[in-house]
Amino acid sequence: MAFSPSFASSLSSRNPNLSFAPPSSQNCASSLPPSRNPNLSFSSPGSQNCVSLPKSLPAVASVSLGRSMGITETFNRLREQGKVAFIPFITAGDPDLSTTSKALKSLDSCGSDIIELGLPYSDPLADGPVIQAASTRALAKGTNFDSVISMLQEVRPHVSCPIALFSYYNPILKRGVAKFMSIIENVGVHGLVVPDVPLEETQILRSEAAKHNIDLVLLTTPTTPNDRMKAIAEASEGFLYLVSSVGVTGARSSVSLRVQYLLQEIKKATNKPVAVGFGISKPEHVKQVAGWGADGVIVGSAMVKILGEAKSTEEGLKELESFTKLLKAALP
Numbered sequence: 001m002a003f004s005p006s007f008a009s010s011l012s013s014r015n016p017n018l019s020f021a022p023p024s025s026q027n028c029a030s031s032l033p034p035s036r037n038p039n040l041s042f043s044s045p046g047s048q049n050c051v052s053l054p055k056s057l058p059a060v061a062s063v064s065l066g067r068s069m070g071i072t073e074t075f076n077r078l079r080e081q082g083k084v085a086f087i088p089f090i091t092a093g094d095p096d097l098s099t100t101s102k103a104l105k106s107l108d109s110c111g112s113d114i115i116e117l118g119l120p121y122s123d124p125l126a127d128g129p130v131i132q133a134a135s136t137r138a139l140a141k142g143t144n145f146d147s148v149i150s151m152l153q154e155v156r157p158h159v160s161c162p163i164a165l166f167s168y169y170n171p172i173l174k175r176g177v178a179k180f181m182s183i184i185e186n187v188g189v190h191g192l193v194v195p196d197v198p199l200e201e202t203q204i205l206r207s208e209a210a211k212h213n214i215d216l217v218l219l220t221t222p223t224t225p226n227d228r229m230k231a232i233a234e235a236s237e238g239f240l241y242l243v244s245s246v247g248v249t250g251a252r253s254s255v256s257l258r259v260q261y262l263l264q265e266i267k268k269a270t271n272k273p274v275a276v277g278f279g280i281s282k283p284e285h286v287k288q289v290a291g292w293g294a295d296g297v298i299v300g301s302a303m304v305k306i307l308g309e310a311k312s313t314e315e316g317l318k319e320l321e322s323f324t325k326l327l328k329a330a331l332p
Contacts (some may be wrong), residue, residue, distance in 0.1 A: 039074035041209060071162045071215045071238035074113055075273040075295060084331045085113040085239075085296030086286075087275055088303045089166065089302050092151070093143025099313050106317055108159045112326040115159070116193065116298060119148060119167040126195040130301040134308050145171060145253040149187055156188035164191030164217060164238070172203050175206045187218040191238045193217045197230050197247045206235065217241050220266070222258055230269040239296060240266065244280065244289075255285050260292040267293060283330035290331050299327060 069077070078085050088107050092100050100117075107115050118124075120138035155164070165184055172180045172194065178232060184192065192214050194205065199218065209216040217236030219230045222245065233240050244259050259276060266274050276289045277298030286297045307322060310316025 024233075069162065070091040070213075071114060071164065071217075074162055075239060078113060079273075079295070082332060084290040084294060085273070086111065086117055086166075086324075086328050086331055087271060087277075087298040088112050088327075089115045089118060089298060089300035090229050090307060091120055091131060091138055091304055093120055093138030093141055093305065093315070094134040094308055095137060095310075095313065096141055097143060097147055097151045099307065099316065101151055102313075102317055103307060103320060104155050104163075106321050107324055108161050108194065109329045110160055112324065114162045114164060114191070114296070116164045116300070117148075117152075118168050119145065119165060119171060121171065122170045124168065124279055128301060128309070130305050133302045137308065145175065147315075149183060152187040152189070159188075162190035162257045162297050163188065164193055164215070165189050166193045168197070169194050169197050172205075177204055178211075181208045181212040181214055185214055189214065189257070191215040191217050193219070193241060194220060199228070199235060209237070215239075219243055220262075222256065222262060226269075228263060229266065231269040233266060233272060236272065239275050240270065241298070242266065242274050242276045242294070243278045244276050245278055255279060255288055259289065263293045283326055286327050286330040297327075297331070 075085060089101050090100065090103055090107070094100070096147070104115060104117070120133065120135040121276065122135070122139060125134070152163070175183070181192075190213075192209060193203075194216070197205065202216065202218065206216050213240050216236070217238050217240070218232045218236035219241040220232045227258040240313075242259070242262060245256055255276075263274060263276070273295035274293075275296030275298050276294045277300065280286060280289060280297050280299050281302035286299070289297050303320065303323070306319050307316045310319060
């Protein structure tokens, strides 16, 4: 799951709000015509390991969401209560979709406020080795867009908190933006994070997302210029995703003190909720970031590692539950 140096320079120039550090290995990616997606320049276009998105998909019945509320409503409720949102991330299909379904229910019952679900992809450029490995395992098990949607259709009525899907742009373009939004809306997805699309190229995504009641969550990083950060904050829906460090996802020993300054600057520019992610992996991280004024904390690699490295599904789910409760307890 890697990208070439040429991709890194291309992406940084086309998407200045993101800065990715290239992993060491090289793998496949589905190629796209430059005219359709000029900010992406993939290597190894011929590989067969990419997410399969057939042209047609059986009709998906709209899921009854019951007591589930949206992302904005969730943040509003938490603000009124003086609380900070806990947002775990897991990769769909790792180790299998049955476990993902159980994990979603467990994360919800343990008090997660929003759940971020990653669609496995062959070139997850924003992700570090843990989530890359999870995507590889999920794809090897045959996980694809269709199977993730089927799983969500079954589990969504049993999960009360909002779900935000994390997907790279290529799978969305393959399906067609409008159709993709319609499908994920019908299975109860409330939000969408697309890390490899610059602000200037989000117009169609934002328009179609709004039509389907999907919050398109945009990202800002420590290297994003202040004026650009303000523009990203203005365009982002649901919340603004503050990347805590330059580079890819992954657990880190500490959270950069610069995050505190960035939160202060963002709060001056917008009243929208701000959630901090990338490198948040310990209760002390969660407590620290919440104390700096974050409206939400996102924990990804640490959650994914538990499920991916467990000796058994039962052990992984049990450890995930314990870890979730530990992190949740560190928040106000």
